[in-house]
Each structure stands twice: as C-alpha cells, then as structure tokens.
Amino acid sequence: MKAVIIEDEPLIAKELVNKIAAVAADVEVIETLPSLKTARKWFMQNAEPDLLFMDIQLSDGVSFELFENFKLDCPVVFTTAYDDYAIRAFKVNGVDYLLKPVDEGELQKAIDKCRSLLSNKTSFPADMQQLMASLAVPRQNLFKEKFIVNQRNNWIPVDTKDIACFVRDNLNYLYTFNGEKYILDYTTLEDIEELLDPKVFYRANRQSIIHINAIQSVKPHENQKLSVFLKSPLKMEFDISREKAPSFKKWFDR
Template identity: 60%
Template structure:
C-alpha cells in the first residue's frame, strides 16, 4: 500500500515514517509533504494514495482545506497535538486520529482500521461543513507560526527554536544566526519561504537579504541615500542592515507593537 505524510515539522515527519515502517512494512511512504500549498499542488498532479497521514494545523493553514479542494476517498489518519480538535471532529470524517507524540500501539490500530476500510471498498466521504465548524472557535482559528527550524551542522540536523534566532540571512547560501552569535546553515530554498511561516509580530523582512527578530535590534539610524541603518545587538553588532527610508513608517510601527 502506498501512503503519504503531510507534516510541516521535518523531524516529526521522519519519526512518524519510521514508526509506520515498524508497524507495517507493507506500507510504502511515497511522499512527505511539508505544507498545505505543496499538498494542493501534489494532489493536482498525482493520484491519491491508499492511506493519508495528515497533520491538521500546518504552518500555512489547516489541512482540512485539502478536503474542500479534492474529493479524497482514501482513509485518512489525522495527527494532532490538539486534543480539542480530535474530540470534536475527527471520527466524523477520518478513520482515526493520533495525538502527538504518536503512540506505536495506537498507530498499529489506526493502520488496521485503514486496511479494513480499503478491503470494504467504501470510500471515505468527509463532511467539510462539520470539519470547518469544528474550527470556528477563535482559539482554533489563530494561525500557528513555526516554532523550530532545522539547521545543518557537520553533516547533522539540529532543531533550532525560533526564540533563539536573532536573524536570517541570505549570503551565498541561507543561514540563521542565534542571539549568541552562532551561525548555522538553514535548510531552505528562499527567505520568502522562511518569512511565510514566521510570526510577523516578532520578525521583519528588512530587505531581500535579511529577516530580523525584534529582540535583536539595538537601534535604527537614518543615513545618506534615503536609507535606514539597522544596528543589531552584540555579539551580532558587526551586522549593519540597510533598509529603504520609504519603509521607515511601517518599520517604526512594527518596532512599537
């Protein structure tokens, strides 16, 4: 059987893949999809899998939106860190739900339910109205921003909490700098992708090369050529980031939030 995983945290997705392989080696994970945007594109270009393991709250939206775009018939196992979601919505639509961190025994039970559905040849029909109703409460409609990034160091992956990141920089490659001055290679294709998943109250896109954390800003000084010079706090004070003066009102407002 072929399956895909939709999960925006790379490490969590790989752990889930390993657990699925251990629980049932006959399941082939053909794709791990990290965002709602990429998932929509994938389903437009590919046939649906036999089983779908899907995180609910992704960095760029709620994965239920996929069920609005596509009439998926495969059994779905929702994964979530939010117990409230599961209680109110999942058993109406999916085969099962798994609370993070995923328990191996619960995973095996969910897979068995999926197999039973496939053998019965009864397509899953998602009640979109019911799912969206479950998300109508204010505490569940707040966008969830990325909490960690995966950095590469000495052929290893390391999770870096967003709270420790002073700024992101596009040099020859993409890097993140910590408040302690350490620099790590960032596994990202563009700063646009990074900006999209950051909390805009905490991070600001100063120019094409830098995204800065408000707590990293020491001072801002107008300079010649109608530009602003953003000075960062030590030990990152050697970085002086320029920004157009036209953006000064918006940047000042952001600083004062």
C-alpha cells in the same frame, strides 16, 4: 498500501515514517509534504494515495483546506496536539485521530482500521466532511485577486477572475477572456502559480497555466496525452502529458 504524510515538522515526519515502517511493513510512504502549498501541487499532479496522514495545523494554514480543493476518498489519519474533545469527535467510521507523539500501538490500530476500509472499498464518510468543515478555521483569501500590468507606461489592474491563461514564451504573458494580452513582470510561471487558486487554475505544462472556464474542449489521444482547446477569441491549444492527464481529468471533471 501507498501512503502520503503531510507534516511541517521534518523530525516529526521522519519519526512517523520510521514508526509506520515498524508497525506496517505493507505501507510504503511515497511522499512527505511540508505545507499546504506543496500538498496542493502534489495532488494536482498525482493520484490520491491509499492512505493519508495529516497534521492539522500547518505553517501556511489548516490541512482541512485541502478538502476544499480536492475530493479525497482515501482514509485519513490525523496527527495533532488538539484537545480530547476534538479527538473524540473524529473517532468516526475508521478515520482516526492520533496525539503527538504518536504511539506505535495506536498507530497500528489506525492503520488496521484504514486497511479494513480499503478492503471493503468504503468511501470517505459525508459526516466527516461536514465535521471537518465545522472545525476548520476561517481563512483569509490566500490567492491573488488582481495582477498589475504595464501598458504604455501606465499601470493597469487585471482582475484574476478575468484571466483565461498565463503563457511562458521567453517572457510571461497573461491573456484575458476577451483576448487581450499583457506582459507580466514575474520571473517564472512557478511564481505566478503560487498566487493562483488551484480550484480554477491548472498548470497544463511548463509553458502554460489555464483557467477552467476558458476551456472549450479536450481531445484525448491514443498515447493518452490530451489536447486542451480554449474558447474564442483565444482559440489556443495546449498539450497535457500522459502523466498529468489523470490529475487534469480529476480537476476538470467536478
């Protein structure tokens, strides 16, 4: 089984990796992610693992927020310092909840439970989704609502919801849905990507980020790459690599 750990304390993450190796030789930890931001990027670019270990309170938010961006069907083991009432609430349908520091015996039982879920191909329970939603802490808007562009020595606000795509071509540009083009005063597309809601914006390649509502059609190729065509008046085309094609399809088909 391939597992991913989301934990913002490096020493705790390393300790959990070692404990997993000690109690479950068949579980391979393929990635440790230290924040919500890195977790969002990872899940945008990779298929979900067989098993997920998640701390709840991260440095940049609550891990439950990932379920707002991604439909995850893999079993989840929460590792936390929360009170017992929450722990009892989460003892449902094989999704477990472990207190830090994690006890190896409890960890082994949790992994066995998840292994059973996987062998029976049981999907993530709906009541757990509802429970997480009820316990999640309301968050502030973490994403940029507008970008300021310079036009004829005037600052012009462009609402993020009106932006069809961002393109890197020596400089960084934004294109609106009605075809307007503006230079952005940002050094890299990575800087821009961090400000955007990953539910509606997708990093297609090194040169572009696209809005889901700007897409006219997608053409698959025999080599498993994709060509994405934007709506008029833009009529732009972007390539998506074979490696990113599965994550794009998961993002687009929801």
